[in-house]
Amino acid sequence: xxxxxxxxxxxxxxxxxxxxxxxxxxxxxxxxxxxxxxxxxxxxxxxxxxxxxxxxxxxxxxxxxxxxxxxxxxxxxxxxxxxxxxxxxxxxxxxxxxxxxxxxxxxxxxxxxxxxxxxxxxxxxxxxxxxxxxxxxxxxxxxxxxxxxxxxxxxxxxxxxxxxxxxxxxxxxxxxxxxxxxxxxxxxxxxxxxxxxxxxxxxxxxxxxxxxxxxxxxxxxxxxxxxxxxxxxxxxxxxxxxxxxxxxxxxxxxxxxxxxxxxxxxxxxxxxxxxxxxxxxxxxxxxxxxxxxxxxxxxxxxxxxxxxxxxxxxxxxx
Ligand code: XIL
Numbered sequence: 001x002x003x004x005x006x007x008x009x010x011x012x013x014x015x016x017x018x019x020x021x022x023x024x025x026x027x028x029x030x031x032x033x034x035x036x037x038x039x040x041x042x043x044x045x046x047x048x049x050x051x052x053x054x055x056x057x058x059x060x061x062x063x064x065x066x067x068x069x070x071x072x073x074x075x076x077x078x079x080x081x082x083x084x085x086x087x088x089x090x091x092x093x094x095x096x097x098x099x100x101x102x103x104x105x106x107x108x109x110x111x112x113x114x115x116x117x118x119x120x121x122x123x124x125x126x127x128x129x130x131x132x133x134x135x136x137x138x139x140x141x142x143x144x145x146x147x148x149x150x151x152x153x154x155x156x157x158x159x160x161x162x163x164x165x166x167x168x169x170x171x172x173x174x175x176x177x178x179x180x181x182x183x184x185x186x187x188x189x190x191x192x193x194x195x196x197x198x199x200x201x202x203x204x205x206x207x208x209x210x211x212x213x214x215x216x217x218x219x220x221x222x223x224x225x226x227x228x229x230x231x232x233x234x235x236x237x238x239x240x241x242x243x244x245x246x247x248x249x250x251x252x253x254x255x256x257x258x259x260x261x262x263x264x265x266x267x268x269x270x271x272x273x274x275x276x277x278x279x280x281x282x283x284x285x286x287x288x289x290x291x292x293x294x295x296x297x298x299x300x301x302x303x304x305x306x307x308x309x310x311x312x313x314x315x316x317x318x
Contacts, residue, residue: 002315003038003039004039004040004311004314004315004318005038005039005040005041007315007318008041008318009041011268011318013268013273013274013275013276014041014042014079014274014275014276014277015039015040015041015042015275015276015277015318016040016041016042016043016044016078016081016275016276016277016278017036017039017040017043017044017277017278017279017280017281018043018044018045018046018083018238018277018278018279018280019036019043019044019045019046019069019072020046020047020280020285021046021047021048021065022065022068023036023072024068024072028284031305032282032285032305033072035281035282035301035305036072036076036281037076037078039281039300040078040281041077041078041079042073042078042079042080042081042275042277043069043072043073043078043079043080043081044080044081044082044083044237044238044277045065045066045069045080045082045083046083046279046280046287047090048065048066048068048069049066049069049082049083049084049116050083050084050087050089050090051087051090051091051092051095051112052090052091052092053065053066053090054066054116055092055112055115055116056092056094057092057094058094058108061115061116061119063119066120070120070123070124074123079125079126080120080123080124080125080126081124081125081126081127081128081235081237081275081277082116082117082120082124082126082127082128083128083131083173083237084127084128084129084130084131084173085112085113085116085117085127085128085129085130085131085157085161086109086113086129086130086131086133086145086153086154086157087130087131087132088132088141088143088144088145089132091144095108095144096144100144100148101148102148102149102150105144105145105148105149106149106153106156109145109149109153109156109157109160110156110160113129113157113160113161113164114160114163114164117160117161117164117165117168118164118165120165121164121165121168122165122167124165124168125168125169126168126169126170126171126203126235126275127161127165127168127169127170127171128171128172128173128205128237129157129158129161129170129171129172129201130154130157130158130172130173131173131174132173132174132175133145133146133154133172133174134174134177134183134186134187134190135183136176136182136183137182137183138181138182138183138185138186139186154172154190154194155194155197155199158170158194158199158200158201159199159200161200162200169202169203169233170200170201170202170203171201171202171203171204171205171233171235171237172187172190172191172201172203172204172205173204173205173207173235173237173238174187174205174206174207175207175208175209175238176207177204177206177207177223178206178208178210178215178220178223179215179216179219179220179223180219180222180223180226181219184223187204188226188227188230191204191227191230191232192230195230195231201232202232202233203232203233203234203235203274204227204232204233204234204235205235205236205237205238206234206235206236206237207237207238207239207279208236208237208238208239208240208263209238209239209240209242209279209288210239210240210241210242210259211241211242211243211292211295212241212242212243212244212252212255212256212259213255213259214241214255214258214259214262214263215259215262215263217262217266220263220266221266221269221270224266224267224270224272224273225270227272228270228271228272232272233272233273233274234267234270234272234273234274235273235274235275235277236263236267236273236275236276236277237275237277238277238278238279239263239276239277239278239279240278240279240280240286240288240298240299241256241259241260241298241310242288242292242295242296242297242298243255243256243295243296243297243298244294244295245289245294245295245296245297246294249297252297253297253308253309253310254309256297256298256308256309256310257308257309257310257312257313258313259310260310260313260314261310261313261314261316261317263276264276264314264317264318265317268317268318278299278300279298279299280299281299281300281301282299282301282302282303282305283296283297283298283299283301283302283303283308284302284303284304284305286298286299300314
């Protein structure tokens, strides 16, 4: 009974999951960790490297929860994908609760990026340096970073991360950029310009929070191709394929399996794709039902850690 990670390792790619907060102290921690170490070779902490956890006060960093994720990965021969250095969400009150001058906020950002990246130097192999900096209509998102600093916060963030760990793979990560559309066009042009300026962007992360209806696969394939042509590595970073929680579960699970197989098929065809990571693995612990009302069951294992049709479907493709 071969595991996903064994199959992925033969293909020289990573397959992974987002690890939930404090998974080591869940009531079913043993079961959770058993499946995680059996199936995956790359781990992303779902929340515990975000600002509000890792940098709760201006002069205090809290690395302990993130450390536990990294230790679990190291004990089980997984690599770590760090998430995330610059984002507009899950910021601590000390950032959002006041006004900053451009200079002050640049100093805060530089300190944060350099401190966090140096702390995990050599242990976090891949960093989501900038997350979700673009709006759905294809403009810069009006975040505190953009409004206070201007678009150059993005290139500065990559340069600071590079200084702190020259060997880390540095990624721009976003959602709804899987297909060719206004948002992915903007991201494409933005990264192209950054690369032309010598900014160290190594990869693009496609979050891939989608539903059972899947994607326009031709558009997805061509989109991967154009990003690969920029010289970028490609990461599927947060995949989940949600289904409606009412109606024929059997039908939706079958559709979900088809979508997963199709996406894996296209990804495996493109050598720039280095990892495919799900945003969790058991439907018991998933952000989907809380965020997409009426939807859920978006992951590879059911609430009892039994593999679902989508699990078997991607096995066939791997
Ligand atoms: C989500 C987590 O899964 C939740 O636990 C948390 O409450 C909110 O954030 N895009 C991202 C992730 O980049 O960080 C988000 O994670 C999901 C969307």
